Amino acid sequence: MKKIVTEIKKLEILLDKKLGILKDKVDYIISNKISDKKEIEFTLDNILDLVYWYGENTRELYYSLLEYYKDIDLKSADDYEKLYLDVINEEWRMWW
Numbered sequence: 263m264k265k266i267v268t269e270i271k272k273l274e275i276l277l278d279k280k281l282g283i284l285k286d287k288v289d290y291i292i293s294n295k296i297s298d299k300k301e302i303e304f305t306l307d308n309i310l311d312l313v314y315w316y317g318e319n320t321r322e323l324y325y326s327l328l329e330y331y332k333d334i335d336l337k338s339a340d341d342y343e344k345l346y347l348d349v350i351n352e353e354w355r356m357w358w
Contacts, residue, residue, distance in 0.1 A: 277315050281323075284309055288327045299338065302331050306342050313349050 287305050296302070309324045324346055332339040 274315075277312065280308070281312055281316065281320075284312070285323060288323055291327065292330050297334050299335055302327065302334070303338070303342070306331070310346065310349055313346070318350065 309320055313320050328339055
């Protein structure tokens with residue numbers, strides 16, 4: 263049991279680092295007006311990966327990039343918004 267707890271703590275540290283990197287990446291994309299759709303979508307996908315660990319705490323980061331993306335590709339941004347809502351709803355169903 264102790265080994266499992268240790269591994270979970272290691273995972274938590276890695277996920278916290280990933281979240282920090284993603285925050286920096288979102289800031290970079292927005293402040294430098296990056297319009298590469300693949301880079302933006304890759305970043306949105308990575309934030310979605312963290313929803314299962316951080317839940318609603320990813321909302322502000324995700325939506326800041328999503329709102330920026332709407333000016334580049336509204337249809338794709340709308341699809342990503344639906345995807346985020348699906349993931350959040352799925353997460354809530356898992357716990358309730």
